[in-house]
Amino acid sequence: MTRREAAPAAGGASRQALTPWLFLAPGLVLFLVAIIYPILNAAQMSLYDWNVLSAASSKFIGFDNYVRAFHDPIFWTALANSGAYMVLTVPPQIILGLGLALLLKAKSPAQPVYRVLFYLPVVTSWVVVSLLFKYLFADQGLINWLMDPSMASPISWLSSRWAAMIAIAALGIWKGIGWSMMIFLAALQGIPAALEEAATMDGANRWQRFRVVSLPAIWPAMAFVLVMLVIGGFNVFISVLLMTGGGPAQATEVVLTYLYSVAFGDLDFGYGSAIAVLLTLVVFVLAMIQLRVYRTDEEVSE
Structure with missing residues (x-):
């Protein structure tokens, strides 16, 4: 097999490997935005005395909210x-x-x-x-x-x-x-x-x-x-x-x-x-x- 023949085959294999990810991408993006990000944001907020009007003025209190829950x-x-x-x-x-x-x-x-x-x-x-x-x-x-x-x-x-x-x-x-x-x-x-x-x-x-x-x-x-x-x-x-x-x-x-x-x-x-x-x-x-x-x-x- 010549180099010219091998190059298209390699390109086709890479496209085949990429195709599943293209189909998964919309659902994956939606999952990250609608599920993972809110979970991480909630975990961050749980460590603060969160100010509804201004997140910048929220006070970091560590695990005090968890201690309060217990x-x-x-x-x-x-x-x-x-x-x-x-x-x-x-x-x-x-x-x-x-x-x-x-x-x-x-x-x-x-x-x-x-x-x-x-x-x-x-x-x-x-x-x-x-x-x-x-x-x-x-x-x-x-x-x-x-x-x-x-x-x-x-x-x-x-x-x-x-x-x-x-x-x-x-x-x-x-x-x-x-x-x-x-x-x-x-x-x-x-x-x-x-x-x-x-x-x-x-x-x-x-x-x-x-x-x-x-x-x-x-x-x-x-x-x-x-x-x-x-x-x-x-x-x-x-x-x-x-x-x-x-x-x-x-x-x-x-x-x-x-x-x-x-x-x-x-x-x-x-x-x-x-x-x-x-x-x-x-x-x-x-x-x-x-x-x-x-x-x-x-x-x-x-």
């Missing part, structure tokens, strides 16, 4: 409420979503209709459904009427901490089941039919086929759903803001509603940024633990 009982209450919401909503969404996916896997003429009906809550507005559930769980609302039509002693669902958390969790479960269902349904439909046919020929019943064939095949989807639901559980915001406003006496505050009240109510952006950074760290650690457990289980199964 000594703030409302922050710990909000973190506990976020964790409680996550515990109350994640298992039901996984169990019910998987159950619906198994039911809808069977082919029937009405299958598309049921898929749309179960997925419809996912695409509804959080504001609309939060106000709807606030009405349903009101003292004179439908839930109390169903429990006691005489309404002699209605439960004040939204006036106590744990009753309000149950009402808010009910909304989260109702709205999130359809999303889990669609992920599991896609995973179940990706299982080769030959595997289930072989298990049936070996005498496996329905439960054994699910446990031995289906569950291992959808385990990656299960891990994905679990991680995303945990992240979403700690990011609950609109439903709490509209249903209870964090009350009574900030008993139902979650991390994001408390962050919102600190940053935009008290205009304490430095402390609000510190809370945001702490929440990011908590969610990151939990996600890493879940992924580590998933990888360990996958290695054991192999």
